[in-house]
Amino acid sequence: MNLKNDNLSFDDSATQLDKNISRLVKLENESNKPSTAFTRSLIDNALYELKQAEIHRKDKEKSITLKVSWWEKAMGWAAMFAAACGTGLTFVVSAFLTVNAFLTVIATITTFANWLTFLGGLVL
């Protein structure tokens, strides 16, 4: 198989030759019936496409069932708002408690310092 002598290559031109020869050879067939291989392949491909379309349709239906009514949406938003408020409140209270602990320490230190100042005054 000398490709150069045959003036052929393995690129698109070979594919084009295949396509054209396929179309020309089909002209020989004088009957008005498609080949059984063509019919079989077309049926299989059509059924495959049909199955894919069915899967796609079912997926679409599934996504539709996820859609909820307005009151369910409202309840969802309310629950989310309540959870957010609860989280916020926890942070605020814990912050207050932290501040409270600081205030206790500061008050103790201040009292201790005041006592030291008072006693220092008495000594001096």
Next chain:
Amino acid sequence: MPDELEKPSRAGFARGEADVWREVVSRQIPMLFNMFMKCWPNPALAEELAQRSIFDAVRGLDSYDPSKGSPEEWLIGIARNNIRLEIRKRASRPSINGDINRYLQMIDTEPLPDEVLEREETAEIVRSAMSKLKSKEQAVLRARFAENLRIDEIAGRMGTTEKAVHNLLYRAKISLRRELKPMKSS
């Protein structure tokens, strides 16, 4: 009574049931092919249009209403629409030059126009070129391109290996092309 039997299958077709589809489509493909061949005597185009019509039906199944008619009528309607589209496409295309051989010289690089394939003269040229090939080469070309058989199926039929079929097919294509070339001067 036949109508009562037909109704469930219509509903099954509309629901896309594989068994019903297989039955209807296998019955309709030869009819559609014949219908296209009557318009344009070009088997390759008839196959292409039959395929397009079946896939249009699959994609447009939602638009099929069983109360309006049978699946067969619906499929024929789709095929008629494809014929109309093909006529419109051809109307906007420049007509081919009278010399068919000019197109046959370019089969390596250019797609053959449908109008060339639809001329009786082209079929005669191909028949004459094919008759000059070896019988094995003719057989492999017919099996591969006219019957659309796979390489392994051809190998099974000819009692040889797939590699041998590939080689034979290659040689057959080159031989056919060579036989088509001298037609230029005729």
